[in-house]
Amino acid sequence: MEETNLYYKxxxxxxxxxxxxxxYRRMLEDELVNEAFRGIDMDRLRNHQTAFLxxxxxxxxxxxxxxxREGHKGLNITSEQYERMIRIMNDTLRTFNVADExxxxxxxxxxxxxxxxxxQ
Incomplete structure (x- = not known):
């Protein structure tokens, strides 16, 4: 068990x-990306994303x-939406004081x- 990997850090x-x-709270508030979550079981998605990450x-x-690829098929996520997701993730990680590196x-x-x- 490597204590310095990102999971443990x-x-x-x-x-x-x-x-x-x-x-996901932030993603659902963002008008550019929240449409991708219409009709999605958010509890299931949060559980899935926690396991994946x-x-x-x-x-x-x-x-x-x-x-x-299978999980995002039919969502037609754009590059702009994906870039917004990355910004939201970075902002979220800053909130939790995750180191820059x-x-x-x-x-x-x-x-x-x-x-x-x-x-996809």
């Missing part, structure tokens, strides 16, 4: 859950959900998966 499952809760950040979590790593990950989300 952020504070583990409980802290990641808090970040996810705040992130925990896994992606190096936590001891098994992720067996859909791929990013860790926010940069998380943003790099989000940018690396952009082709699997935008335009």
């Amino acid at each position: 952020l504070g583990g499952q409980k802290a990641i859950r808090a970040v996810v809760e705040e992130f 925990s896994y992606a950040l190096g936590g001891p979590v098994e992720y067996d959900g859909r791929t990013l 860790d926010r940069v790593k998380i943003e790099a990950f989000l940018r690396s998966v952009k082709p699997f989300v935008v335009g």
Whole structure:
């Protein structure tokens, strides 16, 4: 177990859950991106996103959900919306006092998966 990976640096499952809760609160308030969540079970999405981020950040979590491409199919998310999501995530992470170097790593990950989300 690597204690310096992002999962542990952020504070583990409980802290990641808090970040996810705040992130989606902000996403739902934003007029550019909130339309993508119409008709979505937000509790299910929050649970899913907590598991996915925990896994992606190096936590001891098994992720067996859909791929990013499958999960975003038919949503037609634009590059502009995706960039807004990255800004909202960065702002959320700042609220939780996540170090700049860790926010940069998380943003790099989000940018690396952009082709699997935008335009699906």
